[in-house]
Amino acid sequence: MKRFTSKAIVKAIQENPRESRKEFMLEIFKKEALKSSNVSNYQFWRHDNNPIELWSTPVIKQKIDYVHQNPVEAGLVYKAENYVYSSARDYADEAGLLSDIIVFRSFG
Structure with a gap:
């Protein structure tokens, strides 16, 4: 991977x-x-x-949000979906560099 x-x-x-x-x-x-x-x-x-067990929907969402916020915290962009190399674009229903990079989608 x-x-x-x-x-x-x-x-x-x-x-x-x-x-x-x-x-x-x-x-x-x-x-x-x-x-x-x-x-x-x-x-x-x-x-x-540092492997972390993804044992629940809130934990999975927290880890995805953490990864998406890294470019924001680094001061590279103001919004996570503005970082061109981030799958946050896909989660915001925008086209990213690669197609359909959705690791997890919560329904409801």
């Missing part, structure tokens, strides 16, 4: 002519790759993780 998504995201960054931070981001990913013995080009994801 991490290998597939990191390659897809890096490719999207590389091929997007409107991405003004392309060189900046790719340089950071390259520098991080140099620190790792098992990554050859770009280090996109962290190697450590």
Whole structure:
């Protein structure tokens, strides 16, 4: 999962002519790759993780909201769905870079 998504995201960054931070981001990913013995080009994801059991609808919603709010908290955008690389766009019924990235939808 991490290998597939990191390659897809890096490719999207590389091929997007409107991405003004392309060189900046790719340089950071390259520098991080140099620190790792098992990554050859770009280090996109962290190697450590903290798995959390998604045991209820409120917990799932909380974690999705947390991920969507990261670009807002970082000051990159004012609204989560404005961040072009976020699935928050799909949750707001807007078209994202990839089609239909809805991990969880609550009904009712």
